[in-house]
Amino acid sequence: MTASAVELPRQELPVGHACLTGWAIHVPDGGEGHVPAADYARELLGRKGLLYKEPATLMALCAVHRALGLPPRTPRSLAEPDPRTAVVVSSNLGNAETVTKVARTARVASVRDISLLDAPNASSNVIASTIAIWFRFGGPNLMVCSGATSGLDAVWLASLLLRTGRADRVVVVGVEPDDEISVALRRRRGGRHAPARAGAASLILEPAVVGAGTMPALGPIAFVSDREQLTFADHETLLVGCAELAGPRQSTVDVEEELGDLYGALGVVQVATATALIADTDSAAADTATVVCGDDLDGWRSATICQPRPSGVDP
Amino acid sequence: MSALVAGMAMRTCLGDGEETFLALLRGRAGVGGLRYLDGPGLNVLRGYHIDAEGPDEPAFRASGWLTTCVREALEDAGVDPDRQRVLAIVGTGLRELRELERWSEEGGAFATDRLHFGAAVREAAPGIAGVITLSNACSAGGHALALGQDLIELGEADAVVAAGADSMTASMLAMIGLVSEQPAEQLRPFDAVRGGAVLGEGAVAMVLVGEDAHVRPKARVLGTGLSCDAKHETAADSGGIERAMRDALERAGRAPEDVDLVIAHGTGTAINDPLECELLNSIFGRDAACPLVTALKGALGHTSGTAALMSADVAIRCLREGSVPPIVGLREPIPEAARVPLVLDHWGFASLNVVQVNAFGFGGVNAVTLLEATP
Numbered sequence: 001m002t003a004s005a006v007e008l009p010r011q012e013l014p015v016g017h018a019c020l021t022g023w024a025i026h027v028p029d030g031g032e033g034h035v036p037a038a039d040y041a042r043e044l045l046g047r048k049g050l051l052y053k054e055p056a057t058l059m060a061l062c063a064v065h066r067a068l069g070l071p072p073r074t075p076r077s078l079a080e081p082d083p084r085t086a087v088v089v090s091s092n093l094g095n096a097e098t099v100t101k102v103a104r105t106a107r108v109a110s111v112r113d114i115s116l117l118d119a120p121n122a123s124s125n126v127i128a129s130t131i132a133i134w135f136r137f138g139g140p141n142l143m144v145c146s147g148a149t150s151g152l153d154a155v156w157l158a159s160l161l162l163r164t165g166r167a168d169r170v171v172v173v174g175v176e177p178d179d180e181i182s183v184a185l186r187r188r189r190g191g192r193h194a195p196a197r198a199g200a201a202s203l204i205l206e207p208a209v210v211g212a213g214t215m216p217a218l219g220p221i222a223f224v225s226d227r228e229q230l231t232f233a234d235h236e237t238l239l240v241g242c243a244e245l246a247g248p249r250q251s252t253v254d255v256e257e258e259l260g261d262l263y264g265a266l267g268v269v270q271v272a273t274a275t276a277l278i279a280d281t282d283s284a285a286a287d288t289a290t291v292v293c294g295d296d297l298d299g300w301r302s303a304t305i306c307q308p309r310p311s312g313v314d315p
Numbered sequence: 316m317s318a319l320v321a322g323m324a325m326r327t328c329l330g331d332g333e334e335t336f337l338a339l340l341r342g343r344a345g346v347g348g349l350r351y352l353d354g355p356g357l358n359v360l361r362g363y364h365i366d367a368e369g370p371d372e373p374a375f376r377a378s379g380w381l382t383t384c385v386r387e388a389l390e391d392a393g394v395d396p397d398r399q400r401v402l403a404i405v406g407t408g409l410r411e412l413r414e415l416e417r418w419s420e421e422g423g424a425f426a427t428d429r430l431h432f433g434a435a436v437r438e439a440a441p442g443i444a445g446v447i448t449l450s451n452a453c454s455a456g457g458h459a460l461a462l463g464q465d466l467i468e469l470g471e472a473d474a475v476v477a478a479g480a481d482s483m484t485a486s487m488l489a490m491i492g493l494v495s496e497q498p499a500e501q502l503r504p505f506d507a508v509r510g511g512a513v514l515g516e517g518a519v520a521m522v523l524v525g526e527d528a529h530v531r532p533k534a535r536v537l538g539t540g541l542s543c544d545a546k547h548e549t550a551a552d553s554g555g556i557e558r559a560m561r562d563a564l565e566r567a568g569r570a571p572e573d574v575d576l577v578i579a580h581g582t583g584t585a586i587n588d589p590l591e592c593e594l595l596n597s598i599f600g601r602d603a604a605c606p607l608v609t610a611l612k613g614a615l616g617h618t619s620g621t622a623a624l625m626s627a628d629v630a631i632r633c634l635r636e637g638s639v640p641p642i643v644g645l646r647e648p649i650p651e652a653a654r655v656p657l658v659l660d661h662w663g664f665a666s667l668n669v670v671q672v673n674a675f676g677f678g679g680v681n682a683v684t685l686l687e688a689t690p
Contacts, residue, residue: 081545083558092430099412099486100419106489107420111358114493120678122486124410124450129678132545138555141543141680142458145410145450147431153447157462164465166541181419185427223402223445258424299445 017159018170019215023272024066027197027259046073051116053130056094056177059200060127061134064171067202068135086167088142089128090154090174093182093265095121100145100181102191104237127175129257144264148189148244148293150174151267152301156221158205168206174268175200181222185263191295192243196261201269205261216275219304227300230292237304238289240274242266245292253277267293271305278307317567318467319532319689321474322522323390324384325628327615328363328515335625336632339640339677340661344614346501347515352485358492361500362483363515365614375414378435381405381480381520386439388476392522397442398539399473404447404462406479407431408619413484427439432480435531444472453477453580454674455620456519457682461539461628463523473524479621480518487619488514502617503644504581504610505652507589515616519624534631535537537669537685538566544572544679552679553594555605559681560598563671567685571599573669574606576639578626580673582617587675589651591665601654607665609658613644623674623682630670634688638663 025099028040041050042057044065050058065074072140098121105114113259125143132141140161144154151174156169176182186196206218224230231241241251243261255270258260262269287307294300322544325332328345338345349362349371357589365380366373374392385403394401418425428434431448451458456479461476491512492498499510524530540562544555564571577599579591599605610627612618633639639662648657672684 017592040322075570081555083542087543092427096412096430098417099484099576102489103416103485106357106485106492107353108350110356111489114489116493119490119493122490123408123452123677124412125452125676125678125680129543129680130454132679133545133547136545138543138545138558140458140461140541141451141678142462144447145431145454146448147428147433149445150431150448153445157447160462160465160469160471163469185415185430188425189427225444240576298431298433301445303482309596 001138004171017164017208017220018218020203020218020275021206021209021215022067023275024063024229025201025269025272026063026066027060027199035070044072054095054098054121055176055198056091057127059198060089060173060175063173063200063202064131064135067204076134077136080137081136083138083282084168085137086139086161086170087128087137088144088154088158088170088172089282090147090150090152090264090268091127091176093185093280094127094206095124095175096185097179097181098122114246123145126227131171137171147298149298149301150264152221152293152303154301155267155271159218162205162207170205172203172268174265175199176263176265186263193261194243194256195260197262199262199265199269201265201272203268203271208236216305216307221301221303223299223301225299227296230300230302233288233290236286238277238286239272240270240289240291242293254293268280271303316468317526318464318523318536319526319528319530320521320534320536320631321390321394321465321524321528321530323530323533323628325519326365326384327625328365329483332628336479336573336629338627339614340638341426342641343645344444350623352488358486358498359488359494360498361513363513365516370661375411375429377411377480377518378432379483381432381435381478382439384464384518384520385436385476385478388520388522389440393472394522396440399475399602401443401473401474402445402466403436403443403476403478404449405436405457406449406451406459406620407481408452408455408651409481409484409487410450413482416485422471431506435536441546449618451680452676452678453619454623454676454680454682456624457539457674457684458541458624460536460684461626461682464536464539467523467525475523476520477522477523479624481619481621482516483514502583502612502640504583504613505648505657506583506645507647507649512617513581515618517618517621519621519627519628521624521627532689537569537687538563539682539684540566542681546679553590555679556675556681562681563685566655569669569685572685574671575667575669576608576633577608577671577673578630579608579610580675581612583612587682592651592655595655605656607639607656607658607662609639610642613642623672626672627686630686632671634667637667639665
């Protein structure tokens with residue numbers, strides 16, 4: 001741990017645990033007609049190096065590309081990896097289809113019928129490590145697969161990496177594909193869920209002191225096991241909820257109702273949505289948003305995001 | 316800053332933690348015929364299994380071992396998740412992907428929520444505040460230790476269960492079969508005639524608490540360095556691993572000469588072993604300057620995301636017993652190990668204070684942990 005990191009006093013963090021300096025939502029087939037994830041990826045990332053990457057990995061790369069504000073087809077960096085930028089990805093089913101395909105091929109044919117290029121995709125952390133390689137991020141690299149809470153778990157771990165001085169910048173991604181296996185598995189979950197949807201979102205988190213007073217800030221993330229224990233701020237606060245959250249308070253924005261079931265991507269898509277809403281100073285939206293995701297099996301997480309306004313100015 | 320290990324529990328192919336350590340000191344390997352899966356078609360014939368023999372593959376094996384280990388470790392630590400704020404971080408390479416494979420082949424019951432380990436931990440600790448499943452390949456357990464210590468240091472939890480669980484999947488066995496010329500008999504770390512990877516399985520749970528907790532600690536976790544190579548998916552890169560090793564020393568506030576023993580990643584593959592030797596020499600120096608180096612995968616198999624915590628469990632027993640197990644399966648060391656003091660025979664009465672645990676994963680994710688003896 002570097003000296004500066006150890007001495008970073010927590011009380012100096014003005015509003016929260018981190019500030020959000022970039023965000024993007026990447027839901028490829030959101031427009032008219034179905035456009036495969038790979039077509040979007042070729043448009044945005046360029047054509048080279050995308051072969052044999054799974055849809056979840058392609059969507060994740062696109063989301064990061066956009067959150068970083070890079071122009072389309074920006075050439076990939078060949079610099080030495082940046083050891084101070086970390087990556088935290090949430091996805092429950094990103095490689096589920098590859099795993100079942102490889103297992104089936106080995107059973108009905110022979111391992112010689114499996115492509116060696118599928119090898120990286122057999123490991124569940126392929127999305128996180130591919131982002132690191134693509135953008136040259138050499139800091140801690142985490143792949144979270146925690147179920148319904150996974151997206152906000154990833155955001156929480158990202159803030160942890162900043163607070164312990166393990167990184168100066170964390171790239172967070174939530175992504176879930178809509179292949180046959182992923183859709184079938186999501187249908188098997190209990191609870192209320194919209195139809196499965198492919199989608200990704202990315203957030204760029206930096207220490208709260210960096211953008212203090214200007215950028216949207218992320219507050220502490222609460223863990224509760226029971227939905228009855230969820231607490232909500234006053235009704236001025238936007239509540240970015242999910243289909244499963246029924247009862248305690250009506251959601252202002254239900255991301256899943258708008259887009260579909262996002263499972264491991266949900267928490268990150270919610271934070272990106274909340275950030276975009278409150279950062280839009282032209283809109284009449286509130287300055288503070290609460291994000292809630294989870295279910296009764298995996299537990300619940302809630303996060304608060306607020307947009308600091310200039311003091312003394314009454315909007 | 317540091318954290319204390321207040322309790323721990325383990326299941327490997329050689330038994331529980333104590334049984335495993337005794338078997339390791341005797342140089343035993345827990346390898347046998349591959350069970351449940353079609354060996355010849357996979358080009359894999361051997362594995363380091365846990366279960367008693369029987370033709371039928373039990374369901375949710377990794378979850379079952381994990382539940383047992385979490386229950387035992389919390390009891391060992393005297394930590395009650397109903398009365399204290401406890402979080403769990405479970406490191407895994409393969410989650411319950413084996414159950415996903417079986418469901419896709421055979422159909423039947425499979426709850427999507429059981430692909431990760433929340434339910435398995437809650438079965439042992441219903442009052443736990445939260446469970447995170449971290450799928451960080453072969454260094455996942457080291458990442459769980461790192462984040463567990465961070466949470467203790469920041470006061471976000473009274474105790475953290477850093478755990479690991481993995482069972483073999485057909486897809487990972489197939490990948491090993493695909494890259495092997497012929498099936499390996501046994502995993503041989505740092506051996507000149509290495510056969511390649513042979514999978515193992517099991518679970519570990521370790522309960523971490525703060526320095527001010529009223530416990531009789533097993534050992535102290537000084538720090539874990541984390542890095543990502545960010546160079547290549549499957550080939551290890553020296554730059555990333557070296558950064559993790561230096562980060563660990565810096566976080567722990569220790570110099571290379573303070574390290575008495577290294578439990579190496581030692582996968583018995585051409586990718587890992589020469590590179591790991593080169594880095595040990597570059598960080599610590601050669602010959603007598605380099606600490607003793609042992610490795611467990613020859614005895615326990617490649618246990619994926621659980622490996623780092625298995626090494627940590629054994630490291631703590633080395634610190635407490637003053638004994639170091641040999642590298643099981645090693646016959647003739649690779650030339651790159653010429654100036655690395657590999658432990659070839661059981662090493663007794665060693666004066667050990669600090670042990671380093673190396674873990675490097677698929678995708679270039681590295682975790683290097685330093686553990687220290689406590690009185």
